[in-house]
Amino acid sequence: MEQAEIGLVGLGVMGAALALNIAEKGHRIAVWNRTGAVTEAFHAGAGALAARIVPTQSLTDLVAAIRPPRAVILMIPAGEAVDQQIAALRPLMGPDDLIIDAGNADFHDTERRAATAEAAGVPFLGIGVSGGEEGARHGPSIMGGGPKAAWERVRPVMEAIAARHQGTPCAAWMGPGGAGHFVKTVHNGIEYADMQMIAEAYGLMRDGMGMSAAEIADVFAAWNEGPLRSYLIEISAAVARASDPETGAAMLDVILDAAGQKGTGRWTAIEAQHLATPVPVIEAAVMARNVSARLNERRAGEAVFGPGPQPLGGALTLADLEGALIAGKILCYAQGFGMLAAASVAQGWGLDLSAAARVWRAGCIIRSDMLDPMAAALGEDPARNLILSPAFAALLQRHQGALRRVTASAALNGHGLPALSSGLAWFDLMRSARGTANMLQAQRDFFGAHGFQRLDGKPIPHGPWGKHM
Numbered sequence: 001m002e003q004a005e006i007g008l009v010g011l012g013v014m015g016a017a018l019a020l021n022i023a024e025k026g027h028r029i030a031v032w033n034r035t036g037a038v039t040e041a042f043h044a045g046a047g048a049l050a051a052r053i054v055p056t057q058s059l060t061d062l063v064a065a066i067r068p069p070r071a072v073i074l075m076i077p078a079g080e081a082v083d084q085q086i087a088a089l090r091p092l093m094g095p096d097d098l099i100i101d102a103g104n105a106d107f108h109d110t111e112r113r114a115a116t117a118e119a120a121g122v123p124f125l126g127i128g129v130s131g132g133e134e135g136a137r138h139g140p141s142i143m144g145g146g147p148k149a150a151w152e153r154v155r156p157v158m159e160a161i162a163a164r165h166q167g168t169p170c171a172a173w174m175g176p177g178g179a180g181h182f183v184k185t186v187h188n189g190i191e192y193a194d195m196q197m198i199a200e201a202y203g204l205m206r207d208g209m210g211m212s213a214a215e216i217a218d219v220f221a222a223w224n225e226g227p228l229r230s231y232l233i234e235i236s237a238a239v240a241r242a243s244d245p246e247t248g249a250a251m252l253d254v255i256l257d258a259a260g261q262k263g264t265g266r267w268t269a270i271e272a273q274h275l276a277t278p279v280p281v282i283e284a285a286v287m288a289r290n291v292s293a294r295l296n297e298r299r300a301g302e303a304v305f306g307p308g309p310q311p312l313g314g315a316l317t318l319a320d321l322e323g324a325l326i327a328g329k330i331l332c333y334a335q336g337f338g339m340l341a342a343a344s345v346a347q348g349w350g351l352d353l354s355a356a357a358r359v360w361r362a363g364c365i366i367r368s369d370m371l372d373p374m375a376a377a378l379g380e381d382p383a384r385n386l387i388l389s390p391a392f393a394a395l396l397q398r399h400q401g402a403l404r405r406v407t408a409s410a411a412l413n414g415h416g417l418p419a420l421s422s423g424l425a426w427f428d429l430m431r432s433a434r435g436t437a438n439m440l441q442a443q444r445d446f447f448g449a450h451g452f453q454r455l456d457g458k459p460i461p462h463g464p465w466g467k468h469m
Ligand SMILES: NC(=O)C1=CN([C@@H]2O[C@H](COP(=O)(O)OP(=O)(O)OC[C@H]3O[C@@H](n4cnc5c(N)ncnc54)[C@H](OP(=O)(O)O)[C@@H]3O)[C@@H](O)[C@H]2O)C=CC1
Pocket: 009, 010, 011, 012, 013, 014, 015, 033, 034, 035, 038, 075, 076, 077, 078, 080, 081, 084, 085, 102, 103, 104, 105, 129, 130, 131, 132, 133, 262
């Protein structure tokens, strides 16, 4: 039998869709899944593509089914499962055979696996794949990381299966080691923030303006025709429009308000702290998911303090909400790109921020019309904060008023808007040439003799605190 060009382990939601995508682009692929019955069912359901798919029932058969030098994609949960699969596969493979972890991964794990592979003289790639099931099936965004030569080996397949933005594949090598998985992690942090800001606008419409889910769907659909045009706004319109087949009620109205999470947003927040790079909108979004899961505490809080959100009494318009989301989105993306810049320096990756923005323009969950001008702005001057680029500074000038009205009215009326309001706070700090950290420095010097710098440059590193004690 003709050997496959590539192999794939893990026929779950993403792996199955990716395997069909690869087969559809004309590549013969061998597949293996931990639960063998899943492999059989997958092959049986692959229709015409089944002819290009080789189902296998052991890792030995999987490896034997692939033409050397081999490439095997892992599409399985992050963490131990990946280490176990690598440990099981490596002894079966040759020194030129490539293992590709294409699931989400903590980039520290990817760095460790890359170092182990390099020491053993075998190739390993860690690549981020975004787009959910639909993206994996018809064109995801792909962020490659690891040895450039190994990426070049699989680049033709990656570019063939990736989404396209005006003909350009949304698949690119981001850098060595864990760079690809790091870019995917920041992508997911932005995803959390974008989703949270949309949920905040939804809450203002539902609880502050008394709008039904169907009316809210119309608003999201209208916003999707303007500057906010994006996959997440588009699906927000769709989910707000959907009805529950059981009760006929709006689907949103029957879904429990407790968010799940697999951890990628948390990885972003943790790494941001390690890098001392401010991503408050992303951190607020992670916090909001954590709070959402504390249902009993929230119910107890409402019992003691009364319900939070009150009607806004006409204080805000839908245009205010749209403007606030435009401003919030720019602020959160600027923070995400700032984090990529900080990691690039810390890790010596040489990340091209514009290239990251370019692979996010199509296929991924955060794809949006704004990413093309963002890629252009980052290309003009990668060292400049995105909010200072002329195009995005002008948008912020235009929409910051809406963000202020929305966050102020929300605060006055009991609506918690952690993401939008932390975005505004960061923006105001970023436009303050004279901040308030002089007070922090004085306090630190007072209690710990930590010293400070003076504005006039005089070499007097401590304050006269002793005289006043
Ligand atoms: N779902 C999404 O939208 C996205 C997911 N990802 C990432 O893709 C990867 C796969 O996710 P997804 O397809 O959603 O997950 P699923 O839960 O749908 O599938 C998981 C797959 O991994 C296999 N698996 C689970 N544990 C092990 C193990 N210990 N050893 C070997 N195989 C194992 C399962 O096999 P079995 O059938 O035997 O259980 C199954 O094939 C994850 O890293 C995820 O974070 C990335 C982007 C988007």
